Amino acid sequence: MTKQNSARIIGTGAYVPSKVLTNHDLEKLMDTSDEWIQEKYGIKERRIVSEDQEQNISDLSYNSAIKALESAKIHAEELDLIIIASIYSDIRSPATACILQGKLGAKNAVAFDMNIGGCPNAVFAMTTALKFLDGVRFKRALVVCTEIYSRFIDWSYRNTACFLGDGSGAVILESCPKEEGVLAYNLYTDGTKYNKAWWPGGGTVDVLPNQKTPHIEGKDVWEFGNTATPNVIIETVSDAGLEMKEIDFVIFHQANVNIINNVMDMIGLPRERTYMNNYKYGNTGGASSLIALDEAIHLGKIKRGDKLAICSYGAGLAWGSMVLNY
Amino acid sequence: MTKQNSARIIGTGAYVPSKVLTNHDLEKLMDTSDEWIQEKYGIKERRIVSEDQEQNISDLSYNSAIKALESAKIHAEELDLIIIASIYSDIRSPATACILQGKLGAKNAVAFDMNIGGCPNAVFAMTTALKFLDGVRFKRALVVCTEIYSRFIDWSYRNTACFLGDGSGAVILESCPKEEGVLAYNLYTDGTKYNKAWWPGGGTVDVLPNQKTPHIEGKDVWEFGNTATPNVIIETVSDAGLEMKEIDFVIFHQANVNIINNVMDMIGLPRERTYMNNYKYGNTGGASSLIALDEAIHLGKIKRGDKLAICSYGAGLAWGSMVLNY
Numbered sequence: 001m002t003k004q005n006s007a008r009i010i011g012t013g014a015y016v017p018s019k020v021l022t023n024h025d026l027e028k029l030m031d032t033s034d035e036w037i038q039e040k041y042g043i044k045e046r047r048i049v050s051e052d053q054e055q056n057i058s059d060l061s062y063n064s065a066i067k068a069l070e071s072a073k074i075h076a077e078e079l080d081l082i083i084i085a086s087i088y089s090d091i092r093s094p095a096t097a098c099i100l101q102g103k104l105g106a107k108n109a110v111a112f113d114m115n116i117g118g119c120p121n122a123v124f125a126m127t128t129a130l131k132f133l134d135g136v137r138f139k140r141a142l143v144v145c146t147e148i149y150s151r152f153i154d155w156s157y158r159n160t161a162c163f164l165g166d167g168s169g170a171v172i173l174e175s176c177p178k179e180e181g182v183l184a185y186n187l188y189t190d191g192t193k194y195n196k197a198w199w200p201g202g203g204t205v206d207v208l209p210n211q212k213t214p215h216i217e218g219k220d221v222w223e224f225g226n227t228a229t230p231n232v233i234i235e236t237v238s239d240a241g242l243e244m245k246e247i248d249f250v251i252f253h254q255a256n257v258n259i260i261n262n263v264m265d266m267i268g269l270p271r272e273r274t275y276m277n278n279y280k281y282g283n284t285g286g287a288s289s290l291i292a293l294d295e296a297i298h299l300g301k302i303k304r305g306d307k308l309a310i311c312s313y314g315a316g317l318a319w320g321s322m323v324l325n326y
Numbered sequence: 327m328t329k330q331n332s333a334r335i336i337g338t339g340a341y342v343p344s345k346v347l348t349n350h351d352l353e354k355l356m357d358t359s360d361e362w363i364q365e366k367y368g369i370k371e372r373r374i375v376s377e378d379q380e381q382n383i384s385d386l387s388y389n390s391a392i393k394a395l396e397s398a399k400i401h402a403e404e405l406d407l408i409i410i411a412s413i414y415s416d417i418r419s420p421a422t423a424c425i426l427q428g429k430l431g432a433k434n435a436v437a438f439d440m441n442i443g444g445c446p447n448a449v450f451a452m453t454t455a456l457k458f459l460d461g462v463r464f465k466r467a468l469v470v471c472t473e474i475y476s477r478f479i480d481w482s483y484r485n486t487a488c489f490l491g492d493g494s495g496a497v498i499l500e501s502c503p504k505e506e507g508v509l510a511y512n513l514y515t516d517g518t519k520y521n522k523a524w525w526p527g528g529g530t531v532d533v534l535p536n537q538k539t540p541h542i543e544g545k546d547v548w549e550f551g552n553t554a555t556p557n558v559i560i561e562t563v564s565d566a567g568l569e570m571k572e573i574d575f576v577i578f579h580q581a582n583v584n585i586i587n588n589v590m591d592m593i594g595l596p597r598e599r600t601y602m603n604n605y606k607y608g609n610t611g612g613a614s615s616l617i618a619l620d621e622a623i624h625l626g627k628i629k630r631g632d633k634l635a636i637c638s639y640g641a642g643l644a645w646g647s648m649v650l651n652y
Contacts, residue, residue, distance in 0.1 A: 056530040091532070092478070092525035093413040093540070094443030094517075094641040102517030111515045111642070112450055114440040117420030124438055131457040148530050152418070189437045191420075191428030199418035202528065204382040204474050206417070214419070315420040316437070 007133040007141070008181030009326060011072025011172040014294040015063035016047040016165075016281055017055060021150075023162070030158040037162050038279075042257030046165030046282030048150035056090045058099040060168035061144040064290075065104060068142065068170035076104040079172075081132050081141035082111040085121035085286050087199065088148060089113060100144070109142070116189065117197070119253050119314025121145050121286025123322050126171065126310070127185045135175035144170045145286030152202070154212035163255075164214075165282030169290020180325060183240035183307075186232050187320040196220045197315040221314075225259040228319040230266040233311050236321040240307075244268055247323070248306035251296065253313055254278035254288035263311075275301055286312065302326055333459040333467070334507030335652060337398025337498040340620040341389035342373040342491075342607055343381060347476075349488070356484040363488045364605075368583030372491030372608030374476035382416045384425040386494035387470040390613075391430060393620075394468065394496035402430040405498075407458050407467035408437040411447035411612050413525065414474060415439060426470070435468070442515065443523070445579050445640020447471050447612025449648050452497065452636070453511045461501035470496045471612030478528070480538035489581075490540075491608030495616020506651060509566035509633075512558050513646040522546045523641040547640075551585040554645040556592040559637050562647040566633075570594055573649070574632035577622065579639055580604035580614035589637075601627055612638065628652055 022045040023034035037043050049055035061084055069076060082104075084097040091099075097111035116124045122145050129141035146168035153161050173181075199214040200206055229252070237244050244267055252260045257276055264271045275296040284291060289312045296302045308326045313319035348371040349360035363369050375381035387410055395402060408430075410423040423437035442450045448471050455467035472494035481487050499507075525540040526532055555578070563570050570593055578586045583602050590597045601622040610617060615638045622628045634652045639645035 087419040089441075089529040092528035093441070094520050094524060094644065095441050096529070098443065098515050098517035098520050098642045098644065100517065101515060102520055107516075107518075109515070110450075110513045111517055111644075112440055112442045112454075114438055115415075115419070115421050116438045117424065124436075128438075128454065128458075131460075132454075134457075151530055187436045189424050189427060189435070190433075191424035191426065191437055192433075194420050194424050194428055198420060202418040203415040203422070204477055316424045318420065318424065318437075 005133060005135045006176050006178050006181040007130045007173040008176045009171055010174045011068045012294040012297055013064040013067025013071055013170040014291040015060055015067065016167040017049045019048050019050050020045050021048050026162055029155050030161065032158045032162055041163045042279055043163055043282045044279045048166050049148055057084065057086055057088050057096045057146050057148060058090050058103060060148065061100050061146045062103050064168040064170035065100065065142055065144055068172050072172040074140065076106040077108055079106045079109040079140050079142050080138040081129060082106060082109045083125050083129055083141065083143050084113050085115060085125035085145045086147055087115055087118040116318045117315025118147060118285035119255060120312045120316055120318035120320060122289035123310055123312045123320035124187055126173065126322060127187055129173050130182055133173060133175040139175045141173045142170060143173065144168060145290050147285035147287050149285065152212055157213045160214045160216060163283050165284045167281055167284035167287040167291055169287045169294060171290055182322055182324040184236050185320065185322040186236045186239065188232065189316045189318040193317045196317055224317055225255065225313060226262050229311055229313050230263045232319050232321040233267055233309055236323045237309060240323040242307060242323065246307055247309050248273065249296065249302045250274045250309045250311065251289055251293045252311050254292055255283050255314065331459065331461050332502050332504050332507040333456045333499040334502045335497055336500045337394045338620040338623055339390040339393025339397055339496040340617040341386055341393065342493040343375045345374050345376050346371050347374050352488055355481050356487065358484045358488055367489045368605055369489060369608045370605045374492050375474055383410065383412055383414050383422045383472050383474060384416050384429060386474065387426050387472045388429050390494040390496035391426065391468055391470055394498050398498040400466065402432040403434055405432045405435040405466050405468050406464045407455060408432060408435045409451050409455055409467065409469050410439050411441060411451035411471045412473055413441055413444040442644045443641025444473060444611035445581060446638045446642055446644035446646060448615035449636055449638045449646035450513055452499065452648060453513055455499050456508055459499060459501040465501045467499045468496060469499065470494060471616050473611035473613050475611065478538055483539045486540045486542060489609050491610045493607055493610035493613040493617055495613040495620060497616055508648055508650040510562050511646065511648040512562045512565065514558065515642045515644040519643045522643055550643055551581065551639060552588050555637055555639050556589045558645050558647040559593055559635055562649045563635060566649040568633060568649065572633055573635050574599065575622065575628050576600045576635045576637065577615055577619045578637050580618055581609050581640065
């Protein structure tokens with residue numbers, strides 16, 4: 001972990017599109033069932049953008065960012081850094097974060113996009129912001145994770161289409177003295193396993209068409225989720241100088257309720273110390289950790305003074321955890 | 327500027343595809359002339375990937391990265407961070423940096439992609455690496471800027487097709503005590519002007535087709551290049567506690583020889599203290615600063631102990647400069 005200044009969360013926000021797609025709706029599109037999806041993933045419905053509205057990465061990001069700014073009680077001009085982490089962008093160039101900067105009027109910010117693999121993005125982007133927050137040039141950072149999977153999904157391919165959803169989560173980090181905010185983090189990627197969870201198309205390998213079927217080696221990703229995830233949380237809690245029982249709440253990437261329950265059992269924390277919302281949103285990639293964080297705060301499950309662990313993992317393969325004082 | 331540890335350049339590498347496309351070749355594809363292109367941009371020819379070879383972002387990046395590792399005399403296992411900055415990726419997910427991590431066998435690295443707008447990427451990605459290099463978890467970072475514009479260009483649209491080229495540049499940064507490496511940096515983005523230099527397609531706005539015509543407001547970008555660029559160099563040299571005359575060499579993004587000559591005149595340095603290679607490669611986006619850096623080092627124009635300024639700018643709008651001891 002780093003020895004520099006730390007950073008604390010001063011605001012969060014979340015946005016999901018209003019259009020609901022239920023498992024029963026999916027039954028009409030593909031050979032699947034509400035029962036099978038709920039048992040395998042814990043998902044009942046998900047939100048997707050409407051094709052009749054202009055809803056792009058910058059639009060969803062704007063909506064979650066505005067809520068995060070309100071929650072932090074700061075103006076956009078007070079932001080020094082804007083990071084959007086997504087597997088998509090509005091357009092090829094420039095970064096969607098620049099477009100968002102313009103929409104927010106965040107005239108003092110530096111803006112860029114980053115990506116690890118979608119699902120793991122939240123902890124990686126928050127750590128990148130933490131690294132920038134030196135308290136001198138960079139005092140406040142907006143981190144937004146947004147995915148619009150629905151526009152790229154092959155809706156007839158039931159293995160992946162049934163568990164994805166659209167959404168955006170945002171967090172505002174502010175530079176603070178050591179020990180007051182983030183206590184420790186750990187990030188890992190293993191690119192030798194990039195093809196365990198990958199999404200073809202959209203890049204130089206296949207310029208056209210934009211293929212629409214993500215490929216997931218279910219068994220391998222299940223094993224990965226159930227080993228890498230508890231290990232990185234245990235390591236990061238230890239790096240923070242804490243015992244696991246001191247962790248008041250854990251926020252996970254919302255891929256799968258069964259993995260989350262398993263991992264809570266493995267790290268020895270009661271399941272009440274986590275929050276799951278993928279029953280209503282599905283897997284919204286990097287957005288999922290930040291949407292869950294925002295909702296858990298609004299529900300009073302996470303309170304100021306709590307010791308919080310965040311863990312996100314997925315395509316890369318990539319996994320990471322951050323432990324902080326909320 | 328930051329007060330944390332600094333970082334120094336311990337290796338550089340560059341790679342361009344072997345296939346040459348001359349202005350005379352372009353005369354057969356579009357209504358243009360060798361004379362017009364040379365006068366307007368200073369470009370005689372550019373390199374483009376072959377369609378009969380597998381040349382993607384990770385392949386070009388691998389080739390420049392291997393040279394940078396050789397130049398730094400380190401093994402891939404000694405890398406703690408890999409950043410690829412590009413407006414493209416190999417595939418939709420995961421990050422191309424993860425794929426590169428696997429190809430290099432850089433098993434101890436954390437890998438991610440980032441993007442600002444293509445052309446400005448080098449200084450932004452180097453600064454991001456600098457921010458990560460705490461000397462504890464992160465000691466050595468590989469930064470690669472790669473673009474494969476040729477696969478997305480509309481070759482019949484002469485206003486933009488004639489000035490772009492493909493290539494990859496790499497740099498390895500190592501954590502070092504303050505004052506020994508990077509002395510100062512400044513980054514700026516102005517997303518209210520994102521549509522002064524933008525490339526539609528490839529994102530959520532236009533999923534299909536991948537449109538192929540970047541739009542550049544030539545007059546605005548010319549003015550931007552001739553004002554933002556000298557200003558950010560002057561500011562960064564001052565932040566480094568130096569006088570301009572102490573700067574031994576300046577490396578620019580290779581957009582346009584006329585802008586580079588103007589800026590050298592404006593900051594009051596002799597034109598011999600810069601290096602231009604876009605006559606043979608065109609504008610290779612973020613790669614161009616790093617390819618120019620590598621070539622200038624190999625040509626003996628930049629020597630150990632020199633005070634170096636790097637400046638990259640372009641779509642975002644985004645501009646930045648870094649001043650360092652080489």
